[in-house]
Amino acid sequence: MRTDRALRALGVAALAGMVATVWLGLFVTPNAVGFADGTVRLLYIHPPLAWVMFIAYGMATLSSLLYLWPRTRHRRFDRLAGASAEVGVIFTGLTLVTGSIWGRTTWGVWWAWDPLLTTTALLFVLYLGYLAIRNVPGDPETVARRSAIAGLVAFLDVPIVFFAVSWWRSLHQGPTIDLATRHSYVHGSMAWTLLLGFVSFTLTYVWLMAHRYRLAALKDLEDDQGLETALAERWAEAVR
Amino acid sequence: MLRDALLVCGKDLRIELRSKIGINQVAPFAAAVLLLFGLALGPSRPALQAAAAGLFWVAVLLSVVLAVQRSFAVESADAARDGLRLSGLDPAGIFLGKGAAIVVQLLVLEALLTAGVALLFGARLSGGLVLFAACVSASIGLAAVGVLYGVLSSGARVKETLLPLLLLPVAAPVLLGATKAWDDALAGDPTHAGVWLSLLAVFAVLYVAVGTVAFGPLLEDA
Numbered sequence: 001m002r003t004d005r006a007l008r009a010l011g012v013a014a015l016a017g018m019v020a021t022v023w024l025g026l027f028v029t030p031n032a033v034g035f036a037d038g039t040v041r042l043l044y045i046h047p048p049l050a051w052v053m054f055i056a057y058g059m060a061t062l063s064s065l066l067y068l069w070p071r072t073r074h075r076r077f078d079r080l081a082g083a084s085a086e087v088g089v090i091f092t093g094l095t096l097v098t099g100s101i102w103g104r105t106t107w108g109v110w111w112a113w114d115p116l117l118t119t120t121a122l123l124f125v126l127y128l129g130y131l132a133i134r135n136v137p138g139d140p141e142t143v144a145r146r147s148a149i150a151g152l153v154a155f156l157d158v159p160i161v162f163f164a165v166s167w168w169r170s171l172h173q174g175p176t177i178d179l180a181t182r183h184s185y186v187h188g189s190m191a192w193t194l195l196l197g198f199v200s201f202t203l204t205y206v207w208l209m210a211h212r213y214r215l216a217a218l219k220d221l222e223d224d225q226g227l228e229t230a231l232a233e234r235w236a237e238a239v240r
Numbered sequence: 241m242l243r244d245a246l247l248v249c250g251k252d253l254r255i256e257l258r259s260k261i262g263i264n265q266v267a268p269f270a271a272a273v274l275l276l277f278g279l280a281l282g283p284s285r286p287a288l289q290a291a292a293a294g295l296f297w298v299a300v301l302l303s304v305v306l307a308v309q310r311s312f313a314v315e316s317a318d319a320a321r322d323g324l325r326l327s328g329l330d331p332a333g334i335f336l337g338k339g340a341a342i343v344v345q346l347l348v349l350e351a352l353l354t355a356g357v358a359l360l361f362g363a364r365l366s367g368g369l370v371l372f373a374a375c376v377s378a379s380i381g382l383a384a385v386g387v388l389y390g391v392l393s394s395g396a397r398v399k400e401t402l403l404p405l406l407l408l409p410v411a412a413p414v415l416l417g418a419t420k421a422w423d424d425a426l427a428g429d430p431t432h433a434g435v436w437l438s439l440l441a442v443f444a445v446l447y448v449a450v451g452t453v454a455f456g457p458l459l460e461d462a
Binding site for chain 1: 392412
């Protein structure tokens with residue numbers, strides 16, 4: 001159907017963007033001065049990963065709110081929240097891993113108690129908890145409401161954690177390595193590659209989330225109408 | 241609402257007084273945690289003094305998990321939750337009452353643990369007002385978020401493992417704020433403590449507000 005075709009086109013675009021980012025990032029862009037050999041190339045994936053993490057959690061929170069709001073209460077927002085948070089957790093994990101590798105080559109340590117890093121790590125655990133509570137079985141409406149509230153409670157904690165950790169560092173240890181300033185020296189082919197990275201990672205996020213959403217919708221359908229209907233749909237898809 | 245809160249708080253505290261689980265199990269657990277921290281860090285007094293505030297609050301945090309589990313185990317026995325729902329008490333009142341009961345228990349526990357860190361780790365208890373203010377505001381925040389997650393996970397079969405996973409990361413800013421306020425007070429220089437106390441207060445107000453609104457629907461579902 002039309003949505004299938006759109007989804008496939010999205011997947012192809014995301015893949016093409018990824019390939020182009022890898023090619024530009026590894027072979028075309030110059031190595032920057034002041035970075036250990038080649039590590040600047042992490043620039044093209046690390047910030048885009050973090051960016052996707054933010055939009056994924058933003059989307060999960062927005063969907064939770066829409067679900068809780070009586071006028072817009074619909075199971076699709078619950079599915080959307082779950083799908084987005086799941087993809088968000090994956091991207092948080094990848095952000096932490098790439099950040100850690102970068103930190104090792106730049107600062108000489110795998111981990112620094114930087115506000116951003118610490119907040120990201122806590123975000124990872126917070127949303128793992130959210131996914132755990134989504135998996136607690138129960139009546140669909142109950143699970144959806146419980147998950148939406150848990151999602152909001154987790155999200156509310158994020159700014160508090162960030163401020164707490166920032167104060168903790170600034171009050172007691174002096175300013176830390178500022179992750180933001182480094183990115184302002186990006187220009188020319190590097191800037192274009194970074195932009196492409198942002199676009200293709202965002203496309204990948206949308207593609208993954210759409211698939212995850214569809215899977216959740218099929219799962220709900222299976223629960224609602226039994227296995228038969230879902231199987232028939234799946235067969236119909238394969239034939240087409 | 242406040243009358244309902246007082247009723248529920250009184251009920252929970254009476255149960256705790258009579259069952260003596262808090263005194264017989266939670267307090268000894270917290271004491272054991274302190275002793276184990278001492279063993280892990282070694283007998284060096286300066287190291288223990290430097291770490292005293294953090295160890296105190298980690299011990300409190302671990303005990304909160306037990307207190308919350310206890311608070312909802314009481315409700316799940318003998319279908320007490322159905323009774324609570326049928327009682328016609330305001331859900332917000334039930335939330336505040338259960339939270340208040342946990343706050344009282346935590347304050348007693350914190351008093352015992354304070355004596356513990358002073359005895360075992362040789363912490364000098366200066367800045368008593370800051371110490372006390374941090375205990376009160378941190379306990380309110382922890383109890384609020386604890387009761388909220390307690391009811392969220394109370395219906396689940398995996399609640400024993402789910403609750404710590406949910407509660408401990410959310411409580412991270414409380415651990416940080418309370419530890420820093422205590423650090424400053426114990427070091428005799430509470431100039432920065434105000435920032436941390438206000439952080440604890442913001443956390444407490446936020447989660448009490450969220451819990452008051454969200455507890456009703458969650459109790460229906462549990």
